[in-house]
Amino acid sequence: MGIHIPGRVVVFDYGEVISVTPSEEDRAALVELAGGDGEVFWPAYWRHRHDLDQGTLGIQQYWRGIERELGEQWEDERVHRLWLADFRSWLTIDPGTLEVLLDLRAGGTRLALLSNAGRDFGSYFRHGTLGDLFEQVFVSGELGTIKPDAAIFRHVLEALDVTAEQAVFIDNKEENVRGAEAVGIAGHVFTTAADLRAYLETLAA
Numbered sequence: 001m002g003i004h005i006p007g008r009v010v011v012f013d014y015g016e017v018i019s020v021t022p023s024e025e026d027r028a029a030l031v032e033l034a035g036g037d038g039e040v041f042w043p044a045y046w047r048h049r050h051d052l053d054q055g056t057l058g059i060q061q062y063w064r065g066i067e068r069e070l071g072e073q074w075e076d077e078r079v080h081r082l083w084l085a086d087f088r089s090w091l092t093i094d095p096g097t098l099e100v101l102l103d104l105r106a107g108g109t110r111l112a113l114l115s116n117a118g119r120d121f122g123s124y125f126r127h128g129t130l131g132d133l134f135e136q137v138f139v140s141g142e143l144g145t146i147k148p149d150a151a152i153f154r155h156v157l158e159a160l161d162v163t164a165e166q167a168v169f170i171d172n173k174e175e176n177v178r179g180a181e182a183v184g185i186a187g188h189v190f191t192t193a194a195d196l197r198a199y200l201e202t203l204a205a
Contacts, residue, residue: 002107003100005168005203009110009160011180012134013147013171014117014125015090017190018097022089030085035072044069053116055141059083062118087120093130096193100200101133107204114138114156114169116147116176136160147171148179157183168203170196 012018031038044066051057057065063079074082104111113125113134119141124130126137138156140146145155157164164184171177177187188199 002105003103003109003197003200003204004107005104005109005200008166008168008203009112009135009162010104010168010170010200011112011114011156011160011185012101013169013173013176013190014113014115014121016172017170018093018101018113018130019090020092020094023092026085026089030082030089033078033082033085034066035070037070040070041066050146052118053140054146055119055144059118059120083120090121091124094193097196100193100197103197104200105133110135110160112136112138112156112160114140114147114152116140147173147176148182150179150183153180153183153185157185168200 031041034041047069048057048062048065052059052062060079063074063082067074101111111134113130113136115121115125115138117139119139122137122139122142125139131137136159138152138159140152143152143155145152147153153169157167160167167185169177169180169185169187170190171180171187172190174189177189180187188196190196
């Protein structure tokens, strides 16, 4: 059964909304590739992520920055393997969220994707099967601005040719939802697919 939300476009975050959190096995494999010290690796991994997602840091620069922090000397082959392990760890889709997306599409509800992600994810978002669900895909690393900045939400509204009141934004991070609300977009902090479905059904015709 479709979910029809007339006159609105629902904008989804990707990571930990459509995708699931990377598994412990994936996380352990990444740490092992990086040298085996998770207490040093993860702070470095996240410290540089903002600049990667904003597009001010390239993928090679991102991994080389982590390399320097860890005091490592990685061959190019190691960097490729780290990138692949990291990229792959974010590809598993939450089946419950996917069902919600399919029901929204079946109901004729407009859908878009807005993700804080590096430019490398743009092709996957657009040309994988998820791309069939969204009329437009917005990737922070391509836009040079990042959630929760107001500029990225205004860009999305303009590109979709809608007012803030015609948009709904779904994200697992409260600060990003509050950023959307600050420009007048209705927001929902994602916790589970069931809660998301219940929220969207309150908006449906």
